[in-house]
Amino acid sequence: MERAELLQELGKIVGRSNVVFHPDDLLVYEYDGSVDRGIPSMVVLPGNSDEVSRVVALAYQEGMPVAGRGSGTGLSGGAIAAPGGMQIAFTRMNRILEVDTENRTAVVEPGVINLDLDNHVRKSGLRYAPDPSSQRACSLGGNIAENAGGPHCLAYGTTTNHVLGMEVVLEDGSMVNLGSPIDEPVREVPGYDLRGAFVGSEGTFGIATKIVVRLLPVPQTVKTILGAFADINEACTSVSSIIAQGIMPAALEMMDANTIRAVQATMDAGYPNDAGAVLLVELEGLAEEVEEDGNRVEAALWDTGAVQVSVAHQEEERVKLWLGRKTAFGAFGNIAPNMYLVDGVVPRTKLTQVLAEVEEIGRQYGIVIANVFHAGDGNLHPCILFDEREPGALERATEASGEILRVCVAAGGTLSGEHGVGLEKKEYMPLVFTGEDMAAMQRVRDSFAPKNRLNPGKIFPDGEPYQPPAYRPSAGMSA
Amino acid sequence: MTDLAPSISEPLKDLLGSQAAVPDKDLAWYAVEGLIPEAVVRPANRSEVARTLGWAFSQTVTVSPRGGGTLLSLGNTPTKIDLVVELAKLDQILDFQPADLTVTVEAGIHLKNLQETLAQGGMYLPLEAPLAQEATVGGILSTSASGPRRFAYGLPRDWLIGISAISADGTETKAGGKVVKNVTGYDLNRLYTGSLGTLGVIVEASFKLAPLPTHFQALIAAFDSISAAVEASELLLNQPYSPKGVQTLNPTASRRLNLGVPEVHGAFVVAFFEASSAPLVERRVRECSRLLGDSKGADTYTLTGLQYSSILNQITDLGWTEGSTPSLAMKINVPPSRVESLVEKICSEDASAGGGENGRPGVIADIGFGAIRLFWWPEQDSKAPDDTFEYLTLATIREVRDLASAAGGSAVVERCSQTIKQQIDVWGEPPQSIEIMRRIKYKFDPSGILNPGRFVGRL
Numbered sequence: 019m020e021r022a023e024l025l026q027e028l029g030k031i032v033g034r035s036n037v038v039f040h041p042d043d044l045l046v047y048e049y050d051g052s053v054d055r056g057i058p059s060m061v062v063l064p065g066n067s068d069e070v071s072r073v074v075a076l077a078y079q080e081g082m083p084v085a086g087r088g089s090g091t092g093l094s095g096g097a098i099a100a101p102g103g104m105q106i107a108f109t110r111m112n113r114i115l116e117v118d119t120e121n122r123t124a125v126v127e128p129g130v131i132n133l134d135l136d137n138h139v140r141k142s143g144l145r146y147a148p149d150p151s152s153q154r155a156c157s158l159g160g161n162i163a164e165n166a167g168g169p170h171c172l173a174y175g176t177t178t179n180h181v182l183g184m185e186v187v188l189e190d191g192s193m194v195n196l197g198s199p200i201d202e203p204v205r206e207v208p209g210y211d212l213r214g215a216f217v218g219s220e221g222t223f224g225i226a227t228k229i230v231v232r233l234l235p236v237p238q239t240v241k242t243i244l245g246a247f248a249d250i251n252e253a254c255t256s257v258s259s260i261i262a263q264g265i266m267p268a269a270l271e272m273m274d275a276n277t278i279r280a281v282q283a284t285m286d287a288g289y290p291n292d293a294g295a296v297l298l299v300e301l302e303g304l305a306e307e308v309e310e311d312g313n314r315v316e317a318a319l320w321d322t323g324a325v326q327v328s329v330a331h332q333e334e335e336r337v338k339l340w341l342g343r344k345t346a347f348g349a350f351g352n353i354a355p356n357m358y359l360v361d362g363v364v365p366r367t368k369l370t371q372v373l374a375e376v377e378e379i380g381r382q383y384g385i386v387i388a389n390v391f392h393a394g395d396g397n398l399h400p401c402i403l404f405d406e407r408e409p410g411a412l413e414r415a416t417e418a419s420g421e422i423l424r425v426c427v428a429a430g431g432t433l434s435g436e437h438g439v440g441l442e443k444k445e446y447m448p449l450v451f452t453g454e455d456m457a458a459m460q461r462v463r464d465s466f467a468p469k470n471r472l473n474p475g476k477i478f479p480d481g482e483p484y485q486p487p488a489y490r491p492s493a494g495m496s497a
Numbered sequence: 498m499t500d501l502a503p504s505i506s507e508p509l510k511d512l513l514g515s516q517a518a519v520p521d522k523d524l525a526w527y528a529v530e531g532l533i534p535e536a537v538v539r540p541a542n543r544s545e546v547a548r549t550l551g552w553a554f555s556q557t558v559t560v561s562p563r564g565g566g567t568l569l570s571l572g573n574t575p576t577k578i579d580l581v582v583e584l585a586k587l588d589q590i591l592d593f594q595p596a597d598l599t600v601t602v603e604a605g606i607h608l609k610n611l612q613e614t615l616a617q618g619g620m621y622l623p624l625e626a627p628l629a630q631e632a633t634v635g636g637i638l639s640t641s642a643s644g645p646r647r648f649a650y651g652l653p654r655d656w657l658i659g660i661s662a663i664s665a666d667g668t669e670t671k672a673g674g675k676v677v678k679n680v681t682g683y684d685l686n687r688l689y690t691g692s693l694g695t696l697g698v699i700v701e702a703s704f705k706l707a708p709l710p711t712h713f714q715a716l717i718a719a720f721d722s723i724s725a726a727v728e729a730s731e732l733l734l735n736q737p738y739s740p741k742g743v744q745t746l747n748p749t750a751s752r753r754l755n756l757g758v759p760e761v762h763g764a765f766v767v768a769f770f771e772a773s774s775a776p777l778v779e780r781r782v783r784e785c786s787r788l789l790g791d792s793k794g795a796d797t798y799t800l801t802g803l804q805y806s807s808i809l810n811q812i813t814d815l816g817w818t819e820g821s822t823p824s825l826a827m828k829i830n831v832p833p834s835r836v837e838s839l840v841e842k843i844c845s846e847d848a849s850a851g852g853g854e855n856g857r858p859g860v861i862a863d864i865g866f867g868a869i870r871l872f873w874w875p876e877q878d879s880k881a882p883d884d885t886f887e888y889l890t891l892a893t894i895r896e897v898r899d900l901a902s903a904a905g906g907s908a909v910v911e912r913c914s915q916t917i918k919q920q921i922d923v924w925g926e927p928p929q930s931i932e933i934m935r936r937i938k939y940k941f942d943p944s945g946i947l948n949p950g951r952f953v954g955r956l
Contacts, residue, residue: 120834121867165680178684179655194930202905204867206641206652206830208924209953210696210934214654214687218680238737258596264619264708264773304737307777363676365597396597397678435678443681450674451682458670458941459683465936477682 036063058099067227075191088157094440123203128159144233147174165218167436169269172394178217185228221473223466237302242330245319252323253295269300270394284349287342354403362426363435366396397435543700551667564636572951604635620706623650627817641691644813646742648865654690659703665942710771712778718795719760726764738784740768750859823872831906833867927954
């Protein structure tokens, strides 16, 4: 089919205004939250499952690869279209279809924004636990593709622990239900856990068009405690001490000196400007249990050398303590215009050692690295700060990121804690998996998508070293 | 021993050494649903497991992996079992890092032994399975076993972070890793969990752990009727001091247990609590006890220590121990909101399921999770001829399936006689996604040598 005809056919399915094809308009869809870029051949915005099914069937007929796109906040190139590929954007499929308070579940379309879901169900005394840092913008569909995490995953688990079932469109446009039926939420179904394999499959197995998620009751009490330390090693020791006492906080977040300075330059988040590290501990549960754990946490913070301990007693205070953490990535704009967010994960006990190695890498490459991380589960986010207009800066940032990944793997960790492999890390997969390991994974993918038409070129290496796109000033904007 | 096919014991003894082969006289003990294997081997390590499977693949010899043999009755009758591979010798703890909250073990380790070691480091693995002193981690993963606290704990797949398995052709592959947050590569951990050994033989598993609570208590309350017990259970689950698990038992089920309370008759609610200090656990129990006492007028009893362990184990093991073997056991999974009405239908006077007074099942309902276990125990003095019983059993299975499906869920037959099993598919209707499952099975086991015919869709 000629392009014009294809666009027309797509227009008949979703409505002409929901087909994006003009180069100026397509530019909006060429990026995600990472440094990768790729212009899709066209972008289609369906309004319901049936439209998705028909669009995918048409793309299949035309031999066109398809990439799903939620909010484009992904950090590994997951939503970037393959060359000549179609992107299906779920902006219009943003309805919360049902909240079932008795079964504690909700049915959502993939374009629902994570925080919107949480806010909505809180009205019924329930919460949606997985809270990626991008939750104000990221979509449930994207969360599923990457098995998104977030600070509260320490106690509650990641997205896969909260998805009961999905309606999925396969590469040929056919639809299938995985896991629990959408309208009757059950926690266990006979057969292979295809639902579990699908979560985190980065859009390569199928496209979820309806999702039934598990909700938890809103905890009786939330207590947030902030400890500031002169030295990041003391903060790490504090984390160990808290966990060794058998306390499982709902969240345990750490920020280093570079991050603190960036944040304090943007707003007064209450962090000492010269602190070496700040540790945010959040406890949730019954009032008396939180009270008891809270006392032990405070004691642990002081015992391991905290110079300041702040306790939030009300919601406003709590929001203030978190504000620095939630706006940290944006605050980095004070230091440099670009940020390369690395997603490393190591056994928690190796954090101190790995942080030191990351600092050394920063020195070697002459770049500033600020660390924000989920201290409780060893998931670190070294943020490489640079200016892409500087010749070679992006290349150095990319190389440094690769070095950091190598360090994480050597310390017993792996390539990605929550962002996914995507384009960014696929060439590093041989660091953790053998050819046989990857062949087994590809067998599963081939069972879902025999022609590999969905998000091809992601996750598995082609043997080409990773090259981020060269700097190119955005069209129509002055440098 | 078959007289037509050449013996497989000899080549296996050559391959692994004779000490790895179980003597012929003991083979019957390893029967799977009445099928006695031609040989049983007990590899000493994963490399021997790999060599065994590689050989089996080359000879198209069918293989059934075995852990503790505790849940062997799950699944359909296998099409063929030539060789049983028992994993008992792979029982090492490879890496225990309490400070990281992770552990890596060989698949043949018994759950109870593992928990004892973890406890020394102040940790535990929130898994439950019948007969934990015999059940192996590999078996628990393959069957996705669970217990009375599944409401809070979830399923084995929720704790598994890394896995190594030997595939049908003898290749070892791994997925996941040793860290609690991991999205590197596809989540094959979840695919293997509950796959009943049909995709590969699990040899190693890594888990995330939780801090071991130090104080455990159970609360037992007696009621005149199962409906009252069900309502009380719902009350417990919907308030802040909720327990880790609530099991609701009808009289037929509770009569099979030694609850250690004065009432012998009636329906019971058994709730399990745990916390990191005595005052905290006592507070929870007190609140729940008051709730039950106030609103339902029920007598409540608190169990601690050995009594607590006893009741926990009894409920977990019911239907799986020699003394409690049912003639039929089914497990229903439905949305939690449907459990109440479903239990009512099953327990009602008019229920034909099982055929009248003597045939009504024992019921253990897990209302929070949405699971109902049903047991029909043979009456000691049953005068019904065998074929009547068979007819009634098939009718019962059909009826329970219809009820479960009308309630939006499914019903699996977990135990039944071999004659019954040959006439049904224990898993019920395969799901719509069976085609994808078939492809996966075919790609992982092209010759169909791993537990052929046992799984959903007779995969």
